[in-house]
Amino acid sequence: MKKIILFSVIFTNFIFSQVYYVSNKGDDNNPGTIEKPFYSVEKARRAANEYKKLNGLKENITIFLREGKYDLNETFRLREEDSGDKNYRVEYKAYPGEKVIITGAKRLKADKFYKLTDKKLLASLPSESRNKILVYDLKKDGIFDYGIHKQIGHSQSVVPSPMELFIDSKMMKLAQYPNDGFILIGEVIDEGSKPRVGDYSERGGIFKYTDERHKRWINAKDLWFQGTFKYGYADDKIKVEYIDTIKKIVKLLQPHLYGIGYGENYNHYVALNLFEEIDSPGEYFIDRENGKLYLYPPYDIKNSDIAVSMLEYPIISFRDASFITLSGLIIEICRGIGVYIEGGEDIRIEGCTVRNIGTCGIFMGQGAKQTFPHITVDDYTGEPISEMIGNLQGHIYNFTTWDRKGGKNHKIISCDIFSTGSGGIYLSGGSKKDLINGNCLVENCKIHDYNNRNKFLWSAVNVDGCGNIVRHNEIYNSDYQGLYVHGNEHLFEYNYIHDVAKNSNDVSAWYIGRDPSDRGNIIRYNYFENIGRPDRKWTMGVYFDDAACDALVESNVFYKTASFGAVYSNAGQDLIVRNNIFVDIFGPALQMKSMWWDFSTEETWDYFFGENGVYRKRLTKLLDIKSEPYKLKYPNLVNWLDLLPDNKTFYGMYPQRNVFENNLMFNCEETTRLVGAYAQFDMRNNYVTHTNPGFIDYKNRNFKLKENSIVFEKIPGFKNIPFEKIGLYGDKYRKIEK
Numbered sequence: 001m002k003k004i005i006l007f008s009v010i011f012t013n014f015i016f017s018q019v020y021y022v023s024n025k026g027d028d029n030n031p032g033t034i035e036k037p038f039y040s041v042e043k044a045r046r047a048a049n050e051y052k053k054l055n056g057l058k059e060n061i062t063i064f065l066r067e068g069k070y071d072l073n074e075t076f077r078l079r080e081e082d083s084g085d086k087n088y089r090v091e092y093k094a095y096p097g098e099k100v101i102i103t104g105a106k107r108l109k110a111d112k113f114y115k116l117t118d119k120k121l122l123a124s125l126p127s128e129s130r131n132k133i134l135v136y137d138l139k140k141d142g143i144f145d146y147g148i149h150k151q152i153g154h155s156q157s158v159v160p161s162p163m164e165l166f167i168d169s170k171m172m173k174l175a176q177y178p179n180d181g182f183i184l185i186g187e188v189i190d191e192g193s194k195p196r197v198g199d200y201s202e203r204g205g206i207f208k209y210t211d212e213r214h215k216r217w218i219n220a221k222d223l224w225f226q227g228t229f230k231y232g233y234a235d236d237k238i239k240v241e242y243i244d245t246i247k248k249i250v251k252l253l254q255p256h257l258y259g260i261g262y263g264e265n266y267n268h269y270v271a272l273n274l275f276e277e278i279d280s281p282g283e284y285f286i287d288r289e290n291g292k293l294y295l296y297p298p299y300d301i302k303n304s305d306i307a308v309s310m311l312e313y314p315i316i317s318f319r320d321a322s323f324i325t326l327s328g329l330i331i332e333i334c335r336g337i338g339v340y341i342e343g344g345e346d347i348r349i350e351g352c353t354v355r356n357i358g359t360c361g362i363f364m365g366q367g368a369k370q371t372f373p374h375i376t377v378d379d380y381t382g383e384p385i386s387e388m389i390g391n392l393q394g395h396i397y398n399f400t401t402w403d404r405k406g407g408k409n410h411k412i413i414s415c416d417i418f419s420t421g422s423g424g425i426y427l428s429g430g431s432k433k434d435l436i437n438g439n440c441l442v443e444n445c446k447i448h449d450y451n452n453r454n455k456f457l458w459s460a461v462n463v464d465g466c467g468n469i470v471r472h473n474e475i476y477n478s479d480y481q482g483l484y485v486h487g488n489e490h491l492f493e494y495n496y497i498h499d500v501a502k503n504s505n506d507v508s509a510w511y512i513g514r515d516p517s518d519r520g521n522i523i524r525y526n527y528f529e530n531i532g533r534p535d536r537k538w539t540m541g542v543y544f545d546d547a548a549c550d551a552l553v554e555s556n557v558f559y560k561t562a563s564f565g566a567v568y569s570n571a572g573q574d575l576i577v578r579n580n581i582f583v584d585i586f587g588p589a590l591q592m593k594s595m596w597w598d599f600s601t602e603e604t605w606d607y608f609f610g611e612n613g614v615y616r617k618r619l620t621k622l623l624d625i626k627s628e629p630y631k632l633k634y635p636n637l638v639n640w641l642d643l644l645p646d647n648k649t650f651y652g653m654y655p656q657r658n659v660f661e662n663n664l665m666f667n668c669e670e671t672t673r674l675v676g677a678y679a680q681f682d683m684r685n686n687y688v689t690h691t692n693p694g695f696i697d698y699k700n701r702n703f704k705l706k707e708n709s710i711v712f713e714k715i716p717g718f719k720n721i722p723f724e725k726i727g728l729y730g731d732k733y734r735k736i737e738k
Contacts, residue, residue, distance in 0.1 A: 018051070018059055020044045021095075023066040037066060041092065041102075045082060048090060057084060062091045065329070067098035069305075071105050075313045075387070083344070084323030094328035104311025104334030105166070106143060108136055108293075110302050116294065124219075126279040129296055133278060138308075139291030145310065146288045147335060149224055149273060151254050153236030155196075155377050157370050158389035158422045158454055160312040160335040161358030165284045165293065168304050169332060171356055171419050171452070172295070175285045177213055177277040182227060182268035186210040189249060191259035195375040202374070204241055204252035205229070205260035215245045216276050222288070225250075227269025230258035232505020232536065233480070235455035237272070257375050265535065266505045309333050309358060313387050314340035318347050325350060328733070332356040337363045338420070340387050346409040351733030353416045359389055360458070361417040361450070364440065365404030365428035365465075368395035389422065393457045396464065396486060400515055401433035401622045406465055410440045414733035417447045423458030424450040424475075430466035432487045432518075433622070435629045437467025444728055448477040456507060459484040460500075470495060474728050479503035482531075485512040489520040496727035498529035506538040509561070513545025513570070515618050516652060517625060519634050524554045527726045529701070531561040534586045541566040546595070546608075547615070547652060550574040550634065555721045557703045559583045565591030565673070574636055575658045577681075579719055581703055585668040590660050594676025596653045609641075609650055616641065655680040662686065662715050666693055687714040696723075 022044050026037035038044050044063045051061065061084070084090040094100035116122060116133040125133065138146070147162030165172040177183075185207050192205030217223055217240075226237040234257055241253040252260075261267055271277070275285040275294060282298040293308075314337040318324065322345040331338050335358035341347050342365060354361040366384040370391035380394040384404070396402055406428025417424040424447035429438020447460040460475040464486035472494045475482050482500040483492065492510065501507040509531045512518055523542055532539025541561040542553055549572050558566040558580065566585050567577050569592045582589040596605065608615050619625045625637045640652035661684035665671050671688055674681065687693070694709030696702045704723035705711055711718050730736040 018061050020047055020061075020063045021066060022063060024068040024070060025066075041065065041070065041076060045078070049081060057088045060084070060088050060091055062093060064093055064095045065100040066095050067100060069101045069103060071103050071107065071307075072311060072315060075311070075315065075317050076102070077317045077319070078321045078324060080320040080322070080344070082324065083321050086323065089323045089325055091325040091327065092329070093325070099330065100328065101169075101330040101332060102315055103307065103332050104309060104315050104336075105307035105332075106310050108141065108306040108308060110304055110306055112136060112141065113295070113301070121275070124276050126277070129279045132296055134295045134297055136293040136295070137291065138286075138293055143308070144291065146286050146291070147312075148288070149222060149237075149239070151236070151238055152454055153238075153257070154234040154456060155257050155391075155394055156236075156375055157391040158359050158367075158458070161309065161421050161453060163286060163335070164309045164356075164358065165295070166307045166309070166333055166356055167298060167301060169356065172282045172284050172298070173280075174272055175274050175278045175283045177271045177274060179280050182270055184210050184265075185229065185260065185262040185267045185269065188260050188262050191261070192252065193255040194257070194259040195255055196257050196377060198379065200374040200376075202255060204238070204254050205256065206249055206251050207260055207262060208248055209243070209250050214243050214248075214250065217271065217274060218243050218245060220274055220276065222273050224272045225252070225269040226272055228266050228504065229256040229269065230261040230267070232264070232266035232538070233456045233507050234258055235480070237453075255375065257377075264505070266503070307333055309335045309356075312336045312358075314338065314363075316340070317387055318342065318344060319386060320344050322346055324348070327351050329353075330355070334358055337387070337389065339363070341407060341410055342366060342386055343405045344407045344410075346411070347407070348410070349412045349415055351414045355417070355419045357420040359420070359422040359453070360426055361420045361423070361447075362412055362415075362425045363389065364410060364426055365406035367392045370394060399622065400486065400517075400618050403431055403433070404428050404464065406430070406438055406440060408438050408440065412442045412445060414444045414731055417445060418449045419452065420450045421453035422451075423454070423462055424460040426462045427468050427470065428463070428465045429468050430487075432464070432466050435466055435488060435633055437489065438465045440465075440468045442470045442473060444472045444731065444734060446474045446728060448475065451478050451480055456480045456504065457484060463487065463490050466490075472727065472729055476500065480507050481511060482509040483511065485510070485518070485521065486515070487518055490522070492521070492523045493525045494726050495526045496529070497526060497531070501532045501536075501539045503533075504539075505536050507532070508540035508543035508568070510541065511543045511545065512548045512551070513543070514548070514614065516547050516549045516573075516615065516640055517619055517623060517630065517634075517637065518548060519550035519574075519637065521551045522554070523551065523556060525722060525726060526556045527559070527723070528556065528561045528566070529559045532563055534563055536563055538564040540564050540568040542568070544569040544572045544575060547571050547573075550636065551576070553577045553580065555579045555719060557581045557583070557721060557723065557726075558585060558589070559701065559703065561585055563587040565589075567591075569593070569655070569658070571595045571653065571655050571676075572658065573652070573656050575681075577660045577663065579662045579721075580664070581721060582663065582665045582668055583703060584666070585670075588670040588673040589663070589665050589668050590671070590681065591673040592655060592658070592675065592679045592681055594655055594674075594679035596649070596676075597678055598676035615652070654678050658682065659684065660686065662718055664689075664693060664711050664715065664718070666690070685715055687711060
């Protein structure tokens with residue numbers, strides 16, 4: 001009886017209020033007013049739900065978080081019962097003008113760092129750093145969970161990061177060699193087993209090292225190499241079994257998906273997790289056996305905010321919740337996902353900063369738990385999971401119509417996402433199988449430095465499902481992908497994508513591939529700048545891989561983009577490339593390879609077109625291109641797997657109905673390249689010039705055309721591209737300097 005009376009007394013203080021306040025100086029026994037705020041956001045969530053039960057939802061419920069850091073020991077979870085409705089929302093907001101940080105971190109005290117004096121340890125360090133290293137005893141501070149390093153890479157599961165260190169909200173660097181650049185792989189003695197072709201003997205590769213620095217690491221207990229060990233897109237992080245300084249070889253403990261290769265300028269790696277290489281400001285190492293953190297401080301840290309990541313699950317999780325807004329929050333420092341969204345409708349993440357995240361910044365839809373015990377592609381087995389990523393890419397490769405429960409009408413607007421381990425945003429929603437639009441949106445976001453751990457398959461924005469939108473974003477600073485796409489009817493417009501695909505191969509700014517039923521995607525009004533490098537063989541701007549079909553590439557600007565095609569296709573159909581501007585391209589503006597007659601083999605044909613082939617599974621078993629809704633929506637797809645009179649080749653093998661028209665090519669090394677017996681693009685009304693055609697300001701990269709540009713004469717009907725509208729725009733969350 002006492003409990004009932006106490007609750008009633010407390011609750012009557014805020015029963016008629018629709019605004020609650022939370023402060024890390026508050027108390028959960030308070031009424032949640034501005035004068036007497038709650039201590040926890042969890043208490044505010046419960047109070048909002050009690051209010052809804054008693055009063056209904058007659059106006060927005062707003063929960064203001066006051067300035068401060070909120071370090072969570074467990075995920076803040078919002079479920080269906082926490083929802084608003086179509087008329088009134090539930091909002092979690094930073095109080096105006098105040099800095100609110102929600103983390104999955106534990107704070108370290110600067111005054112508990114002490115100088116390293118152990119002579120044996122000092123002797124193993126580079127001479128230049130021996131008198132600069134600080135030590136923190138994590139065990140004495142009650143911290144015992146440091147996470148573990150695991151193999152991560154192409155076609156493997158995304159796992160939570162091990163413990164990472166942050167000073168003043170900046171990620172410190174796990175001690176590595178070299179500090180910048182890479183080590184080239186030397187002569188390969190043994191490629192190791194190749195899981196990609198079904199060799200699951202788990203034999204690690206052996207190769208000669210090319211840098212004498214390896215001699216310093218023979219006693220390292222937990223040494224890892226991360227790089228591209230065979231192909232320029234297939235990243236991996238592999239543990240070292242041993243280093244033999246007599247034979248000058250390295251033996252890896254685990255295999256790489258494709259085996260080890262050498263001789264290309266992208267066959268390289270960095271050495272990670274080395275106490276012996278703490279030699280530059282900001283580097284650190286964690287001795288997991290003894291629970292000690294070693295740091296070369298970036299500066300005097302006595303007044304710094306120092307934290308380590310702890311939480312392996314999302315910091316904030318929405319499952320089947322709807323009509324809820326997060327705005328103005330900083331969400332940072334965890335080992336897993338920053339914000340997770342599954343199911344529901346109209347979740348809005350507005351004006352938030354998501355940074356220093358172990359895996360993906362904002363992740364929409366389920367992940368997948370791999371149950372097959374080896375690195376694999378075609379033999380993959382698994383099951384959907386919530387709040388973890390797992391081997392999502394393996395699952396979607398084998399189940400392309402998988403409904404990941406991304407929900408609908410979710411919006412990520414005016415956010416900054418950076419310093420993440422495994423991609424910036426994973427956008428999902430809608431149904432690929434039934435062609436139902438998700439209408440989920442990423443708009444006006446700045447996304448950069450998003451590959452701290454996983455690389456190629458984890459882009460600034462990954463997209464799947466049907467009918468989702470990516471627009472007005474700025475994406476930059478990655479050695480690998482900018483956008484990676486699955487699904488249908490997505491729209492990509494007004495994005496500024498630059499400085500991606502910079503240190504890899506067979507990589508692009510925008511990618512879709514290997515499923516001819518992924519159709520109806522639109523890429524328009526985007527600006528691609530500094531994509532790839534001239535010394536990488538295969539870098540692309542917009543990449544239609546392995547018979548990707550039916551897309552519109554219209555009114556984009558490509559500048560200093562791509563060695564292998566600013567727009568590139570492997571044997572696609574129904575691709576329209578129209579009204580684009582190509583400037584200073586260091587490869588062809590357009591390239592198509594008719595892959596079935598250029599570089600494929602009989603084995604390749606069987607892999608794609610055989611009875612159990614990839615295309616047959618994706619076009620007849622996971623969905624049926626001869627039935628609704630595909631038959632009605634995409635009539636050009638219906639006969640894609642029909643045999644031609646030769647009883648050998650399929651209709652889908654022949655590129656057709658591709659058009660390259662009304663495009664301007666200025667100062668391009670090469671204009672168009674068609675390779676293979678049946679490569680096809682109808683070239684219409686394009687203009688090639690090495691004289692400035694009338695850009696408003698070529699020197700300062702303003703590629704809008706002047707009204708009197710010769711282009712309008714040379715290409716009748718050419719539509720001026722609204723260059724000034726591309727990229728980020730100013731709003732209540734973002735100021736844009738003119």
